[in-house]
Amino acid sequence: MSGEVQREPLIEVENLYVYFYTYAGVVKAIEDVSFTIYKGETFCLVGETGCGKTVVSRTLTNIVPPPGRIVKGKVIYHRDGEEVNIIKLSEEELRNIRGREIAYIIQDPSAALDPLYVVGYQIAETMVDHGTVKDFKEGFGRAVRLLKEVLIPDPERRVKAYPHELSGGMRQRVVISMGLSNEPKLLIADEPTSYLDVTVQAQVLDLLRELKRKKGLTVLLITHDMGVVAEMCERVAVLYAGNIVEVAPVDELFKRPKHPYTVGLLRAVPNPLTEIEKLESIPGTVPNLIKPPSGCRFHPRCPHATEKCRREKPPLIRVGPSHYVRCWLYAGRGEEVAKSE
């Protein structure tokens, strides 16, 4: 045995463009985004607030809210040996995938739970809707087991609790149990700890890691927090102003960041793998995507910007095994490719 890990793709996003048609103008929120999520890995999308992480994640089940529209691209889902383009599916076909094969945990557990129903009912409802259980009675039984799995104490009692009777950490665990209830192939966790205090954050991240290990889940984790990236992910895509600017295995990204934006992001937070004396901020702000900067979208904030950066969009360059960067600084120092792994 070679010991090499076989990497089978689960999701391949290809050349994706998402625009929002607002009264103020067309917001070019996502342009030319491509990446692959492999079975069994935790893949991270990281970037500042407003860079388009959540919009990208929503394209995976084709739920971009109006006035947004996917204007170009493919989202290929490898479904039991078949390649399905999610963007071309009908609403009925998508209903079988959303919440069942691809589940979503949103940032704010309070927004995900209905205050009028006990949590057991809400977990059971997710399973009844998708035919995973035959009725609510069976659903309640499964809900107790799911609450136990996400380490909620006294699950027989808590299954009958209303959301307001639970702490923030417990509500997030309930939302995770709802996400897992139909045994999805991909779990999308969108900033799953940003509403929780630091100690509860650590518990929820531990729980997600343990569940992933036990169930062999594939996870797409969306975060702005490089600490969460370091702890949870195997590979990372860095998103800036609707473009992926770097993709790399997590250790490689922390040890050898290439893109000036990634370097800036890592200097702006305490880095768990290196010692930095002083934290720095990235000058300027995220651009208005109604009129995005020409050429490289990062050029107004980049200390290395040249005339070429202002004029021409940089190509994607493979700079190492599984390491890709979109920056003119690396032209001629790697192989230009159409898309990253």
Ligand code: SF4
């Ligand atoms: Fe900076 Fe130019 Fe690289 Fe963009 S392409 S990150 S402006 S050096």
